[in-house]
Amino acid sequence: MAADNAVARLADEPVDHRFKALPPDAAGLTVGELAASRRNLFTGGFTTPVLALSAESVEHNLVLLETYSQRHGLAFAPHGKTSMSPQLFARQLEHGAWGITAAVPHQARVYRAYGIRRIFLANEVVDAAALRWIAGELDADPEFRLICYVDSVRGVELMDEALRGVSRPLDVVVELGAGDDARTGARTEADCAAVADAVAATATLRLVGVAGYEGEVPQADAERVHDWLRRLVALAADFDRAGRFGAAEEIVISAGGSAWFDAVADVFADIPQLSTPVLKLLRSGAYVSHDDGHYRHLTPFNRVPEEGALQPAFRLWAQVVSRPSAEQAFVNAGKRDAAYDLDLPKAQVVRAARTGETRPADGITVTGLSDQHGWLRTERGAELEVGDWVGMGLSHPCTSFDKWQLIPVVEADGTVTDFIRTFF
Amino acid sequence: MAADNAVARLADEPVDHRFKALPPDAAGLTVGELAASRRNLFTGGFTTPVLALSAESVEHNLVLLETYSQRHGLAFAPHGKTSMSPQLFARQLEHGAWGITAAVPHQARVYRAYGIRRIFLANEVVDAAALRWIAGELDADPEFRLICYVDSVRGVELMDEALRGVSRPLDVVVELGAGDDARTGARTEADCAAVADAVAATATLRLVGVAGYEGEVPQADAERVHDWLRRLVALAADFDRAGRFGAAEEIVISAGGSAWFDAVADVFADIPQLSTPVLKLLRSGAYVSHDDGHYRHLTPFNRVPEEGALQPAFRLWAQVVSRPSAEQAFVNAGKRDAAYDLDLPKAQVVRAARTGETRPADGITVTGLSDQHGWLRTERGAELEVGDWVGMGLSHPCTSFDKWQLIPVVEADGTVTDFIRTFF
Numbered sequence: 001m002a003a004d005n006a007v008a009r010l011a012d013e014p015v016d017h018r019f020k021a022l023p024p025d026a027a028g029l030t031v032g033e034l035a036a037s038r039r040n041l042f043t044g045g046f047t048t049p050v051l052a053l054s055a056e057s058v059e060h061n062l063v064l065l066e067t068y069s070q071r072h073g074l075a076f077a078p079h080g081k082t083s084m085s086p087q088l089f090a091r092q093l094e095h096g097a098w099g100i101t102a103a104v105p106h107q108a109r110v111y112r113a114y115g116i117r118r119i120f121l122a123n124e125v126v127d128a129a130a131l132r133w134i135a136g137e138l139d140a141d142p143e144f145r146l147i148c149y150v151d152s153v154r155g156v157e158l159m160d161e162a163l164r165g166v167s168r169p170l171d172v173v174v175e176l177g178a179g180d181d182a183r184t185g186a187r188t189e190a191d192c193a194a195v196a197d198a199v200a201a202t203a204t205l206r207l208v209g210v211a212g213y214e215g216e217v218p219q220a221d222a223e224r225v226h227d228w229l230r231r232l233v234a235l236a237a238d239f240d241r242a243g244r245f246g247a248a249e250e251i252v253i254s255a256g257g258s259a260w261f262d263a264v265a266d267v268f269a270d271i272p273q274l275s276t277p278v279l280k281l282l283r284s285g286a287y288v289s290h291d292d293g294h295y296r297h298l299t300p301f302n303r304v305p306e307e308g309a310l311q312p313a314f315r316l317w318a319q320v321v322s323r324p325s326a327e328q329a330f331v332n333a334g335k336r337d338a339a340y341d342l343d344l345p346k347a348q349v350v351r352a353a354r355t356g357e358t359r360p361a362d363g364i365t366v367t368g369l370s371d372q373h374g375w376l377r378t379e380r381g382a383e384l385e386v387g388d389w390v391g392m393g394l395s396h397p398c399t400s401f402d403k404w405q406l407i408p409v410v411e412a413d414g415t416v417t418d419f420i421r422t423f424f
Numbered sequence: 425m426a427a428d429n430a431v432a433r434l435a436d437e438p439v440d441h442r443f444k445a446l447p448p449d450a451a452g453l454t455v456g457e458l459a460a461s462r463r464n465l466f467t468g469g470f471t472t473p474v475l476a477l478s479a480e481s482v483e484h485n486l487v488l489l490e491t492y493s494q495r496h497g498l499a500f501a502p503h504g505k506t507s508m509s510p511q512l513f514a515r516q517l518e519h520g521a522w523g524i525t526a527a528v529p530h531q532a533r534v535y536r537a538y539g540i541r542r543i544f545l546a547n548e549v550v551d552a553a554a555l556r557w558i559a560g561e562l563d564a565d566p567e568f569r570l571i572c573y574v575d576s577v578r579g580v581e582l583m584d585e586a587l588r589g590v591s592r593p594l595d596v597v598v599e600l601g602a603g604d605d606a607r608t609g610a611r612t613e614a615d616c617a618a619v620a621d622a623v624a625a626t627a628t629l630r631l632v633g634v635a636g637y638e639g640e641v642p643q644a645d646a647e648r649v650h651d652w653l654r655r656l657v658a659l660a661a662d663f664d665r666a667g668r669f670g671a672a673e674e675i676v677i678s679a680g681g682s683a684w685f686d687a688v689a690d691v692f693a694d695i696p697q698l699s700t701p702v703l704k705l706l707r708s709g710a711y712v713s714h715d716d717g718h719y720r721h722l723t724p725f726n727r728v729p730e731e732g733a734l735q736p737a738f739r740l741w742a743q744v745v746s747r748p749s750a751e752q753a754f755v756n757a758g759k760r761d762a763a764y765d766l767d768l769p770k771a772q773v774v775r776a777a778r779t780g781e782t783r784p785a786d787g788i789t790v791t792g793l794s795d796q797h798g799w800l801r802t803e804r805g806a807e808l809e810v811g812d813w814v815g816m817g818l819s820h821p822c823t824s825f826d827k828w829q830l831i832p833v834v835e836a837d838g839t840v841t842d843f844i845r846t847f848f
Contacts, residue, residue, distance in 0.1 A: 020848075047554045081795060103796035124746060129447060133471075152746065152747060158811045180749075184745065184797065321608065324576075324606075330607060332551075335822075353550075372528055385578055386550055386579045387550045402827075405848075424829075
């Protein structure tokens, strides 16, 4: 398939105005040529602000979740919405992933353009135009598999209408909601059964499992999350006993964001013998870059340190452009450059313009973001000058990746070895 | 210049996976061909979520600020960070704009790729790589003019170092901060004079005026904003008397975001006679799309309704994908699609999947956004089904445009007539 080489062809894109922070004097090179020149992030002509992705940390995180999934007998479809980067998808697949999870059909379109063969679309899809596109992809490629959610009888009706005439049925899993006032998903086992009945009445859909998202369990704690996961497994077992998965070669049971995959591993380890093999599908996506905020606090590895530790892979470098008082400084990165939905960036290090030396950002706090400025509060004695670069940690990978269309991959010594293209 | 045709060539880009919401069956067409086919947003195969920009409202807003600026004797450099859309820049210039304002050098790179001849860069630039690029652009195009801020002696030193050997000096304006604990800008008139002295001591920089941003005046109200603007004008007059603008053909005095341009018009009307002509430069950018939240409340036209009214031009359409209870519904648009930094989207209308009819979104409230979901609370009696489209108003143009790389321009009847490309 042409798409198989599409990832490699990303290196042929020209370095131009579409991409923030690239060295202006590299205009006209290809992205691959720029990577091959192994410039230094700090002295190689990159402009500020620039988001750097640690080569070593990404590799570490890819390996860690690969081994974690293997150890716990889980198949892995990391959520691709996090990075929307075909290059990272390819590496996730090389590291044993079963496929890639998507949130919306547009993301599946990106995946298909880069040759992804197995897509788990963790939402109900009732958009007729999108369903016709999915049907066309299934027709065109017998090896392509897409599984999506159903959580309503009305949704099943709309899907069936749009898919009439499809050459093979679309695989669906019933989504069980994570509780009252939680997010999507049928709220009760009876609701789930009604949806499954509706699926069974169509020739266009095939029920292959159940799924949900434990991250939305209300007042989530270990007990409530385990309880809900057991409900999900019990639902699968009930459906199996009732013969609802009769047409499936394997039964899919899927859960797992980035905060509770230890609970998923626990509960999925106890999935009883069903009538056909079970694909236990974990979907965690944020691990690939991890972070210095939200997921640093929530990662399951805090509870199971003996299984390893993820490494935060992003550092946003911005330059001090104003130092109007002893207490204030402003850098040239703002909401256009940094995640700001869960936490503000955290100042970690300062690279002094006068010396090129890097030191901890003691006494420096990010207190706010404008569209294009970061507000810094500096304590007495915190030396910080106009021109200095400030390296910041970010919170929430999903809203960090999406502000950058091409992200330098940087080794510990500052050498830029690659560029990660994103498609949001 | 080749860049002059670059805007027109945007129509030659292929419709592909890079752009959300475009009809899958239009893949392979160019963007221009898709526009020429005048599809309907609702029935023409567009997928959800889709952000629509009203053709009529954008035109209305372009005309309104053109006439407003003319009426008040203001030159206009709308802030391009809002849309980062070369097509909209071209229309702003056609509607009389003097140039386009940028926040960071990367934005100026985008502008130059699309032939913008006058750029007002409303920040100090101390990034050596960016300054060398600016110097190269000035060398290469005698008609190119870029003016940027200086607000510190250290910044002037760094700029001078980076610009040594430039063929013509870079035009700078001293930024006056908007008050204690405000954003960038030298805090006192004495600080401003010290910066101006530093500029005068270089051969690489030329002082051509003063500027600032009244939107950051602490506890801004009409009186405080007027007071600060009078300080800015007095600073220009003092500098002029002191002969600090000796090398300038005109003196630039610039202010004006999207909340106080009436105050700017008031105060700039009283700028005294100076030794050379004055360019009174307004920079408001959010007007081009306006909004249904932040700027709806803050627009100066609320105070001067006799001068017109901006029209909110964005409507985000998303589809109901889940309706798990009588009180809850979920649409397939989230933080990846909608502005969320100042306010949540507001449900305005519902387009029923069963009938194709549109009605007010009575009893429907957006209560939250996940990365890829919108959370809706529905009151008793609010009919809303899976498959329905919900049209939402947004708050903050700057964080709406930046989530879409290609935005359909839609006429009142739903006909898509054009697509606006953005570069963030």
